[in-house]
Amino acid sequence: MSADTDTTNDNTPHSAHDAEGETRRDFMQLLASAFGVIGGALAAWPLINSLNPAKDTLALATVEVDISGIPKGEAKTIMWQGKPVFVRHRTEEEIKMAEAVEVQSLTDKQSDKERVQRPEWLITVGVCTHLGCVPVGQKMTDTRGDYGGWFCPCHGSHYDTSGRIRKGPAPKNLAIPPYEFINDTTIRIG
């Protein structure tokens, strides 16, 4: 084979008289590099994946809450997955306010019905959807913003009594965590 005569010339690219051997070598080089890249990525994956939430962190994903002690008009803060969750006992007036809003006029269009299981209980993640601050408005004496729900002091987002964004920079409504009523006074979040 002509490749034999070419062994001394291994490092010279484009040796014109042996185009066939060069193509073969190029292909092998490409193949080897490709395997190197794939192997590198596979080796890196366990390292990167170890940085994802660990099993014990994931195991903290549910909490049970006794809601019997929350007076009307007030809310309780619960820690769930390291984040505050607001459980608000809404007054008749607040429910009416939330239901009366025309959905089409909202930034993030959701009716109050879609956001609650039982109208007197609003359960929402207490993290502003703008940049993650905790809005104020848990107590009746707090500043609750222009719409009677919550007010985020960081960049001035106003939420209504359904936890929907009404004014300010936040793009979305306060998130609703997955939850269920175990009985009338206990809920399970997560």
Next chain:
Amino acid sequence: MGHGPRDGFDNPIIEWVDSRLPIFTMMQKEYGVFPTPRNFNWFWNFGAIAMFMLITMIVTGIVLAMHYTADTKLAFDSVERITRDVNGGWLLRNLHMNGASFFFIAVYIHMFRGIYYGSYKGPRELLWILGVVIFLLMMATAFIGYVLPWGQMSLWGATVITNLFSAIPFVGEEYIMPLLLGGFSIDNATLTRFFALHYLLPFVIFAVVFLHIWALHVTGSNNPLGIEPKGPQDTLPFHPYYTMKDFFGMIVFMILYAWFVFYAPDALGHPDNYIPANPLVTPPHIVPEWYFLPFYAILRAITFNFNLFMLAGLGLLAVFMVEFIWRYKPKYLSGAQGILLLVAGGGLAVFGLLADFNQTWAIPMTASTDVPISAKFGGVLAMFGSIGLLVVLPWLDSHPIRSARFRPLFRVAVLVFTLSVFVLGYAGSQPSDKVYLSACLGDAQACEAIEHGNADHIEAGHEPTVLALDNTMIAQAFTALYFSFFLIILPLLSRFEKGRELPTSIHEAVLAKKQKAGA
């Protein structure tokens, strides 16, 4: 490195080492006789000062790490223990936390020097880009380091900044955030990985600094005149001339640094960070460290969505810039087509912006759910873009003259740009709805009512128009100025600025100056 011919050393031990590993020859070549332009001014001290600060940070940091505990339950107390109980711990901590500020001061002056005297221009583009890489790594390291004391500002600053990544479409919220935080919120997993990275990154910085200096020693230094040295009459050996000058500048800088360390160690920080982190209570006013403020202002300035009209308009304007300004002669388009591009692009962009502010018009594709780039993501892009522009600066400014001394228009532009960075820094430190000036037009009685906070009592149909200049508007105006410096002013100046006549050589300019001063 170190492969050239060796002169040899008289000391037998040095000679023994050097003949096997020519490290002494290299030091002699790169730091002893290294030919350096003879006309440096004090601005050229800040590279060496930044190096000194990096070493200070690494040395104090390594010792602090021996006393620190990266655990959410213990971190705050371990830092307090360093300050109160560890022998001299207060000094180490004050050196480290003020050192971050002074490192940034040195680097910002170093960067200003680079821009003002055109040091980023060929053949030093890669040297400049490595510098931008160092700057980005410094920002990451400083941000992560500020989280470690686990105070209120640590937690909430980190919350706000890591939430930026949730703005990345499709993958941000679901995949990137949990991977970054190691959980559902900033917690123990986040703190431990931040500590590991805070220990690692300074050594990465050190490696890139090595490349930065290597590249510098290939091209040689720029100088205040911005012309290349032509021979030995234009240069001085680095030692002792510039070792001494750098040393003197360093001492002056250290006096200022020491003053902060000993007399005002907390002046540059936030009192809120002495409250232990509490994930249930947000501080009323979250502010990053001072060195991030201009970029924070740019982040917050984008309060509007980018809808398709705006993106199309900006795209057309970009085509105009490339075709008519960056390319000296238009290649594809005629003058009339250029004007059409300008009008159509500008019109579309303004229309898109107005449509975003007036949602009641209900223009299709402008509702906040239908925009390709939301305000939040737009802010993130603008903030990273503001630093990304530094990377391409050598190509945005293609003017053949380097130094602002010989470019009167560029000089004004750079000073206005610098001022705009300071204004942005101030805007970043203030609440976004702070009102600086307001004027009330219309019914005098109604205006008075508003002034006294009785807006409810105004009769219908008598509502006055209130014009207010708030902090967001200031930030928006100066963000526009910041970006137009890079994208409009520099390309225009590269093309149209004539510039002054350059001196023929460095030594002639130096001697002429000396004669003038003597006369």
